Amino acid sequence: MSLLAISEAADRLGVSTRQVQHLVARGELRQVARGVLDETSVERLAAVRGGSHKRAWSEATAWGAVAILSGADAEWMGESQRSRLKGRLRAMSAAVLVERARERADVTRYAAHSSTGQYLEAELVYAADVAGRLGLAQANNIDGYLAVGDVLGLVSRHGLIRDDEGRVTLRATAMDLDVVRDLSQRSVVLGALDLAESLDVRERRAGIDALDRVLEAFRG
Structure with a gap:
Protein backbone atom coordinates (compact mmCIF):
# COMPACT_ATOMS: atom_id res chain seq x y z
CA MET A 1 0.00 0.00 0.00
CA SER A 2 1.36 3.42 -0.97
CA LEU A 3 0.67 6.26 1.43
CA LEU A 4 0.27 10.02 1.13
CA ALA A 5 0.25 12.77 3.72
CA ILE A 6 -2.89 14.92 3.72
CA GLY A 27 -15.75 8.42 2.61
CA GLU A 28 -14.39 9.60 -0.75
CA LEU A 29 -10.81 9.20 0.47
CA ARG A 30 -9.45 6.49 2.73
CA GLN A 31 -7.45 7.50 5.81
CA VAL A 32 -5.28 4.65 7.13
CA ALA A 33 -3.70 6.55 10.04
CA ARG A 34 -3.82 10.04 11.49
CA GLY A 35 -2.83 12.43 8.70
CA VAL A 36 -2.05 9.59 6.27
CA LEU A 37 -4.15 8.47 3.27
CA ASP A 38 -4.12 5.47 0.97
CA GLU A 39 -2.61 6.81 -2.27
CA THR A 40 -4.83 4.61 -4.46
CA SER A 41 -7.98 6.22 -3.07
CA VAL A 42 -6.53 9.63 -3.97
CA GLU A 43 -5.67 8.45 -7.49
CA ARG A 44 -9.18 7.09 -8.02
CA LEU A 45 -10.84 10.31 -6.93
CA ALA A 46 -8.46 12.35 -9.08
CA ALA A 47 -9.31 10.18 -12.09
CA VAL A 48 -13.05 10.56 -11.56
CA ARG A 49 -12.94 14.31 -10.94
CA GLY A 50 -10.59 15.00 -13.84
CA GLY A 51 -9.35 18.24 -12.30
CA SER A 52 -12.86 19.60 -11.72
CA HIS A 53 -14.14 20.44 -8.26
CA LYS A 54 -17.86 20.64 -8.95
CA ARG A 55 -20.20 19.18 -6.37
CA ALA A 56 -21.48 15.70 -7.20
CA TRP A 57 -25.19 15.16 -7.76
CA SER A 58 -27.30 13.62 -5.02
CA GLU A 59 -27.76 9.86 -5.25
CA ALA A 60 -31.32 10.23 -6.56
CA THR A 61 -30.25 12.68 -9.28
CA ALA A 62 -27.28 10.51 -10.30
CA TRP A 63 -29.59 7.51 -10.74
CA GLY A 64 -32.03 9.77 -12.57
CA ALA A 65 -29.31 10.58 -15.10
CA VAL A 66 -28.54 6.87 -15.56
CA ALA A 67 -32.23 6.15 -16.05
CA ILE A 68 -32.84 8.96 -18.56
CA LEU A 69 -29.81 8.02 -20.65
CA SER A 70 -30.88 4.36 -20.51
CA GLY A 71 -34.37 5.14 -21.77
CA ALA A 72 -36.15 4.67 -18.42
CA ASP A 73 -38.56 7.02 -16.64
CA ALA A 74 -36.75 7.97 -13.38
CA GLU A 75 -40.12 7.89 -11.61
CA TRP A 76 -38.59 8.90 -8.25
CA MET A 77 -37.99 12.40 -9.66
CA GLY A 78 -40.57 15.08 -10.29
CA GLU A 79 -41.42 16.13 -13.83
CA SER A 80 -39.65 19.51 -13.53
CA GLN A 81 -36.57 17.82 -12.04
CA ARG A 82 -36.42 15.38 -14.94
CA SER A 83 -36.80 18.21 -17.44
CA ARG A 84 -33.95 20.22 -15.91
CA LEU A 85 -31.74 17.15 -15.74
CA LYS A 86 -32.37 16.35 -19.40
CA GLY A 87 -31.28 19.87 -20.31
CA ARG A 88 -28.06 19.48 -18.33
CA LEU A 89 -27.32 16.12 -19.91
CA ARG A 90 -27.68 17.54 -23.43
CA ALA A 91 -24.91 20.04 -22.66
CA MET A 92 -22.66 17.63 -20.77
CA SER A 93 -19.49 15.74 -21.72
CA ALA A 94 -18.86 12.15 -20.64
CA ALA A 95 -16.05 13.19 -18.28
CA VAL A 96 -18.34 15.65 -16.48
CA LEU A 97 -21.10 13.03 -16.28
CA VAL A 98 -18.71 10.60 -14.58
CA GLU A 99 -17.75 13.22 -12.04
CA ARG A 100 -21.29 14.42 -11.30
CA ALA A 101 -22.74 10.87 -11.04
CA ARG A 102 -20.12 9.49 -8.65
CA GLU A 103 -22.44 9.64 -5.63
CA ARG A 104 -24.83 7.02 -7.09
CA ALA A 105 -23.17 4.54 -4.73
CA ASP A 106 -20.65 4.31 -1.92
CA VAL A 107 -17.74 2.43 -3.51
CA THR A 108 -15.40 0.24 -1.45
CA ARG A 109 -12.80 -2.27 -2.68
CA TYR A 110 -11.73 -5.49 -1.04
CA ALA A 111 -9.33 -8.39 -1.37
CA ALA A 112 -10.97 -11.82 -1.45
CA HIS A 113 -10.06 -15.49 -1.75
CA SER A 114 -9.90 -16.69 -5.36
CA SER A 115 -12.86 -19.04 -4.81
CA THR A 116 -15.15 -16.27 -3.54
CA GLY A 117 -16.09 -14.79 -6.90
CA GLN A 118 -18.83 -17.20 -7.94
CA TYR A 119 -20.62 -16.77 -4.61
CA LEU A 120 -20.33 -12.99 -4.58
CA GLU A 121 -21.75 -12.63 -8.08
CA ALA A 122 -24.94 -14.32 -6.94
CA ILE A 142 -16.02 -8.69 -9.20
CA ASP A 143 -17.82 -5.35 -9.44
CA GLY A 144 -21.44 -4.98 -8.43
CA TYR A 145 -24.17 -3.11 -6.58
CA LEU A 146 -25.91 -4.06 -3.35
CA ALA A 147 -28.13 -2.42 -0.75
CA VAL A 148 -26.39 -0.20 1.81
CA GLY A 149 -27.70 -2.34 4.67
CA ASP A 150 -26.30 -5.55 3.20
CA VAL A 151 -22.62 -4.57 3.04
CA LEU A 152 -21.47 -5.61 6.52
CA GLY A 153 -23.16 -9.01 6.31
CA LEU A 154 -21.73 -9.78 2.88
CA VAL A 155 -18.21 -8.70 3.92
CA SER A 156 -18.41 -10.91 7.02
CA ARG A 157 -19.84 -13.96 5.22
CA HIS A 158 -17.16 -13.94 2.54
CA GLY A 159 -14.20 -12.83 4.63
CA LEU A 160 -13.50 -9.75 2.53
CA ILE A 161 -10.58 -7.53 3.55
CA ARG A 162 -10.58 -3.79 2.82
CA ASP A 163 -7.99 -3.13 0.11
CA ASP A 164 -8.14 -0.22 -2.35
CA GLU A 165 -6.25 -2.35 -4.88
CA GLY A 166 -8.41 -5.43 -4.33
CA ARG A 167 -10.30 -7.22 -7.10
CA VAL A 168 -13.74 -6.94 -5.45
CA THR A 169 -15.64 -3.67 -5.79
CA LEU A 170 -18.84 -3.24 -3.80
CA ARG A 171 -21.11 -0.35 -4.76
CA ALA A 172 -23.58 0.25 -1.93
CA THR A 173 -26.70 2.19 -2.87
CA ALA A 174 -30.00 3.22 -1.33
CA MET A 175 -31.69 2.95 -4.74
CA ASP A 176 -34.16 0.07 -5.17
CA LEU A 177 -32.07 -2.85 -6.45
CA ASP A 178 -34.84 -3.83 -8.87
CA VAL A 179 -34.35 -0.42 -10.49
CA VAL A 180 -30.57 -0.91 -10.52
CA ARG A 181 -30.98 -4.36 -12.08
CA ASP A 182 -33.29 -3.01 -14.77
CA LEU A 183 -30.91 -0.17 -15.62
CA SER A 184 -27.91 -2.50 -15.74
CA GLN A 185 -29.69 -4.56 -18.39
CA ARG A 186 -31.25 -1.75 -20.44
CA SER A 187 -28.07 -0.24 -21.84
CA VAL A 188 -24.33 0.14 -21.37
CA VAL A 189 -24.70 3.40 -19.43
CA LEU A 190 -24.31 2.04 -15.89
CA GLY A 191 -21.49 -0.33 -16.80
CA ALA A 192 -19.73 2.41 -18.76
CA LEU A 193 -19.90 4.72 -15.75
CA ASP A 194 -18.33 2.00 -13.61
CA LEU A 195 -15.55 1.44 -16.16
CA ALA A 196 -14.92 5.17 -16.47
CA GLU A 197 -14.00 5.26 -12.77
CA SER A 198 -11.24 2.67 -13.25
CA LEU A 199 -7.53 3.41 -12.88
CA ASP A 200 -6.89 1.11 -15.83
CA VAL A 201 -6.37 3.41 -18.81
CA ARG A 202 -8.08 1.10 -21.35
CA GLU A 203 -11.11 0.52 -19.14
CA ARG A 204 -11.50 4.20 -18.38
CA ARG A 205 -11.16 5.14 -22.07
CA ALA A 206 -13.72 2.51 -23.10
CA GLY A 207 -16.18 3.79 -20.50
CA ILE A 208 -15.73 7.45 -21.49
CA ASP A 209 -16.05 6.67 -25.20
CA ALA A 210 -19.24 4.67 -24.65
CA LEU A 211 -20.77 7.48 -22.60
CA ASP A 212 -19.81 10.02 -25.26
CA ARG A 213 -21.70 7.95 -27.84
CA VAL A 214 -24.73 7.71 -25.56
CA LEU A 215 -24.74 11.45 -24.91
CA GLU A 216 -24.37 12.22 -28.60
CA ALA A 217 -27.34 10.01 -29.41
CA PHE A 218 -29.33 11.63 -26.58
CA ARG A 219 -28.65 15.10 -27.98
CA GLY A 220 -29.57 13.99 -31.48
Whole structure:
Protein backbone atom coordinates (compact mmCIF):
# COMPACT_ATOMS: atom_id res chain seq x y z
CA MET A 1 0.00 0.00 0.00
CA SER A 2 1.36 3.42 -0.97
CA LEU A 3 0.67 6.26 1.43
CA LEU A 4 0.27 10.02 1.13
CA ALA A 5 0.25 12.77 3.72
CA ILE A 6 -2.89 14.92 3.72
CA SER A 7 -0.85 17.87 2.39
CA GLU A 8 0.42 15.74 -0.52
CA ALA A 9 -3.13 14.58 -1.30
CA ALA A 10 -4.30 18.20 -1.27
CA ASP A 11 -1.60 19.14 -3.79
CA ARG A 12 -2.48 16.22 -6.04
CA LEU A 13 -6.21 17.01 -5.99
CA GLY A 14 -5.74 20.78 -6.18
CA VAL A 15 -7.73 21.44 -3.00
CA SER A 16 -7.03 22.61 0.54
CA THR A 17 -6.10 20.27 3.39
CA ARG A 18 -9.45 21.13 4.99
CA GLN A 19 -11.23 19.93 1.84
CA VAL A 20 -9.19 16.71 1.93
CA GLN A 21 -10.34 16.14 5.51
CA HIS A 22 -13.92 16.74 4.37
CA LEU A 23 -13.48 14.16 1.59
CA VAL A 24 -12.17 11.68 4.17
CA ALA A 25 -15.20 12.32 6.39
CA ARG A 26 -17.52 11.70 3.42
CA GLY A 27 -15.75 8.42 2.61
CA GLU A 28 -14.39 9.60 -0.75
CA LEU A 29 -10.81 9.20 0.47
CA ARG A 30 -9.45 6.49 2.73
CA GLN A 31 -7.45 7.50 5.81
CA VAL A 32 -5.28 4.65 7.13
CA ALA A 33 -3.70 6.55 10.04
CA ARG A 34 -3.82 10.04 11.49
CA GLY A 35 -2.83 12.43 8.70
CA VAL A 36 -2.05 9.59 6.27
CA LEU A 37 -4.15 8.47 3.27
CA ASP A 38 -4.12 5.47 0.97
CA GLU A 39 -2.61 6.81 -2.27
CA THR A 40 -4.83 4.61 -4.46
CA SER A 41 -7.98 6.22 -3.07
CA VAL A 42 -6.53 9.63 -3.97
CA GLU A 43 -5.67 8.45 -7.49
CA ARG A 44 -9.18 7.09 -8.02
CA LEU A 45 -10.84 10.31 -6.93
CA ALA A 46 -8.46 12.35 -9.08
CA ALA A 47 -9.31 10.18 -12.09
CA VAL A 48 -13.05 10.56 -11.56
CA ARG A 49 -12.94 14.31 -10.94
CA GLY A 50 -10.59 15.00 -13.84
CA GLY A 51 -9.35 18.24 -12.30
CA SER A 52 -12.86 19.60 -11.72
CA HIS A 53 -14.14 20.44 -8.26
CA LYS A 54 -17.86 20.64 -8.95
CA ARG A 55 -20.20 19.18 -6.37
CA ALA A 56 -21.48 15.70 -7.20
CA TRP A 57 -25.19 15.16 -7.76
CA SER A 58 -27.30 13.62 -5.02
CA GLU A 59 -27.76 9.86 -5.25
CA ALA A 60 -31.32 10.23 -6.56
CA THR A 61 -30.25 12.68 -9.28
CA ALA A 62 -27.28 10.51 -10.30
CA TRP A 63 -29.59 7.51 -10.74
CA GLY A 64 -32.03 9.77 -12.57
CA ALA A 65 -29.31 10.58 -15.10
CA VAL A 66 -28.54 6.87 -15.56
CA ALA A 67 -32.23 6.15 -16.05
CA ILE A 68 -32.84 8.96 -18.56
CA LEU A 69 -29.81 8.02 -20.65
CA SER A 70 -30.88 4.36 -20.51
CA GLY A 71 -34.37 5.14 -21.77
CA ALA A 72 -36.15 4.67 -18.42
CA ASP A 73 -38.56 7.02 -16.64
CA ALA A 74 -36.75 7.97 -13.38
CA GLU A 75 -40.12 7.89 -11.61
CA TRP A 76 -38.59 8.90 -8.25
CA MET A 77 -37.99 12.40 -9.66
CA GLY A 78 -40.57 15.08 -10.29
CA GLU A 79 -41.42 16.13 -13.83
CA SER A 80 -39.65 19.51 -13.53
CA GLN A 81 -36.57 17.82 -12.04
CA ARG A 82 -36.42 15.38 -14.94
CA SER A 83 -36.80 18.21 -17.44
CA ARG A 84 -33.95 20.22 -15.91
CA LEU A 85 -31.74 17.15 -15.74
CA LYS A 86 -32.37 16.35 -19.40
CA GLY A 87 -31.28 19.87 -20.31
CA ARG A 88 -28.06 19.48 -18.33
CA LEU A 89 -27.32 16.12 -19.91
CA ARG A 90 -27.68 17.54 -23.43
CA ALA A 91 -24.91 20.04 -22.66
CA MET A 92 -22.66 17.63 -20.77
CA SER A 93 -19.49 15.74 -21.72
CA ALA A 94 -18.86 12.15 -20.64
CA ALA A 95 -16.05 13.19 -18.28
CA VAL A 96 -18.34 15.65 -16.48
CA LEU A 97 -21.10 13.03 -16.28
CA VAL A 98 -18.71 10.60 -14.58
CA GLU A 99 -17.75 13.22 -12.04
CA ARG A 100 -21.29 14.42 -11.30
CA ALA A 101 -22.74 10.87 -11.04
CA ARG A 102 -20.12 9.49 -8.65
CA GLU A 103 -22.44 9.64 -5.63
CA ARG A 104 -24.83 7.02 -7.09
CA ALA A 105 -23.17 4.54 -4.73
CA ASP A 106 -20.65 4.31 -1.92
CA VAL A 107 -17.74 2.43 -3.51
CA THR A 108 -15.40 0.24 -1.45
CA ARG A 109 -12.80 -2.27 -2.68
CA TYR A 110 -11.73 -5.49 -1.04
CA ALA A 111 -9.33 -8.39 -1.37
CA ALA A 112 -10.97 -11.82 -1.45
CA HIS A 113 -10.06 -15.49 -1.75
CA SER A 114 -9.90 -16.69 -5.36
CA SER A 115 -12.86 -19.04 -4.81
CA THR A 116 -15.15 -16.27 -3.54
CA GLY A 117 -16.09 -14.79 -6.90
CA GLN A 118 -18.83 -17.20 -7.94
CA TYR A 119 -20.62 -16.77 -4.61
CA LEU A 120 -20.33 -12.99 -4.58
CA GLU A 121 -21.75 -12.63 -8.08
CA ALA A 122 -24.94 -14.32 -6.94
CA GLU A 123 -25.47 -11.61 -4.31
CA LEU A 124 -24.68 -8.56 -6.42
CA VAL A 125 -26.32 -6.64 -9.24
CA TYR A 126 -23.79 -6.02 -11.97
CA ALA A 127 -23.74 -4.85 -15.57
CA ALA A 128 -23.46 -8.14 -17.44
CA ASP A 129 -20.61 -8.34 -19.99
CA VAL A 130 -20.38 -4.59 -20.57
CA ALA A 131 -16.59 -4.90 -20.84
CA GLY A 132 -16.99 -7.48 -23.60
CA ARG A 133 -19.56 -5.34 -25.42
CA LEU A 134 -17.08 -2.46 -25.36
CA GLY A 135 -14.23 -4.56 -26.76
CA LEU A 136 -12.36 -5.24 -23.51
CA ALA A 137 -11.03 -8.59 -22.34
CA GLN A 138 -12.97 -10.13 -19.45
CA ALA A 139 -11.17 -9.21 -16.21
CA ASN A 140 -10.97 -11.47 -13.18
CA ASN A 141 -12.70 -8.87 -11.03
CA ILE A 142 -16.02 -8.69 -9.20
CA ASP A 143 -17.82 -5.35 -9.44
CA GLY A 144 -21.44 -4.98 -8.43
CA TYR A 145 -24.17 -3.11 -6.58
CA LEU A 146 -25.91 -4.06 -3.35
CA ALA A 147 -28.13 -2.42 -0.75
CA VAL A 148 -26.39 -0.20 1.81
CA GLY A 149 -27.70 -2.34 4.67
CA ASP A 150 -26.30 -5.55 3.20
CA VAL A 151 -22.62 -4.57 3.04
CA LEU A 152 -21.47 -5.61 6.52
CA GLY A 153 -23.16 -9.01 6.31
CA LEU A 154 -21.73 -9.78 2.88
CA VAL A 155 -18.21 -8.70 3.92
CA SER A 156 -18.41 -10.91 7.02
CA ARG A 157 -19.84 -13.96 5.22
CA HIS A 158 -17.16 -13.94 2.54
CA GLY A 159 -14.20 -12.83 4.63
CA LEU A 160 -13.50 -9.75 2.53
CA ILE A 161 -10.58 -7.53 3.55
CA ARG A 162 -10.58 -3.79 2.82
CA ASP A 163 -7.99 -3.13 0.11
CA ASP A 164 -8.14 -0.22 -2.35
CA GLU A 165 -6.25 -2.35 -4.88
CA GLY A 166 -8.41 -5.43 -4.33
CA ARG A 167 -10.30 -7.22 -7.10
CA VAL A 168 -13.74 -6.94 -5.45
CA THR A 169 -15.64 -3.67 -5.79
CA LEU A 170 -18.84 -3.24 -3.80
CA ARG A 171 -21.11 -0.35 -4.76
CA ALA A 172 -23.58 0.25 -1.93
CA THR A 173 -26.70 2.19 -2.87
CA ALA A 174 -30.00 3.22 -1.33
CA MET A 175 -31.69 2.95 -4.74
CA ASP A 176 -34.16 0.07 -5.17
CA LEU A 177 -32.07 -2.85 -6.45
CA ASP A 178 -34.84 -3.83 -8.87
CA VAL A 179 -34.35 -0.42 -10.49
CA VAL A 180 -30.57 -0.91 -10.52
CA ARG A 181 -30.98 -4.36 -12.08
CA ASP A 182 -33.29 -3.01 -14.77
CA LEU A 183 -30.91 -0.17 -15.62
CA SER A 184 -27.91 -2.50 -15.74
CA GLN A 185 -29.69 -4.56 -18.39
CA ARG A 186 -31.25 -1.75 -20.44
CA SER A 187 -28.07 -0.24 -21.84
CA VAL A 188 -24.33 0.14 -21.37
CA VAL A 189 -24.70 3.40 -19.43
CA LEU A 190 -24.31 2.04 -15.89
CA GLY A 191 -21.49 -0.33 -16.80
CA ALA A 192 -19.73 2.41 -18.76
CA LEU A 193 -19.90 4.72 -15.75
CA ASP A 194 -18.33 2.00 -13.61
CA LEU A 195 -15.55 1.44 -16.16
CA ALA A 196 -14.92 5.17 -16.47
CA GLU A 197 -14.00 5.26 -12.77
CA SER A 198 -11.24 2.67 -13.25
CA LEU A 199 -7.53 3.41 -12.88
CA ASP A 200 -6.89 1.11 -15.83
CA VAL A 201 -6.37 3.41 -18.81
CA ARG A 202 -8.08 1.10 -21.35
CA GLU A 203 -11.11 0.52 -19.14
CA ARG A 204 -11.50 4.20 -18.38
CA ARG A 205 -11.16 5.14 -22.07
CA ALA A 206 -13.72 2.51 -23.10
CA GLY A 207 -16.18 3.79 -20.50
CA ILE A 208 -15.73 7.45 -21.49
CA ASP A 209 -16.05 6.67 -25.20
CA ALA A 210 -19.24 4.67 -24.65
CA LEU A 211 -20.77 7.48 -22.60
CA ASP A 212 -19.81 10.02 -25.26
CA ARG A 213 -21.70 7.95 -27.84
CA VAL A 214 -24.73 7.71 -25.56
CA LEU A 215 -24.74 11.45 -24.91
CA GLU A 216 -24.37 12.22 -28.60
CA ALA A 217 -27.34 10.01 -29.41
CA PHE A 218 -29.33 11.63 -26.58
CA ARG A 219 -28.65 15.10 -27.98
CA GLY A 220 -29.57 13.99 -31.48
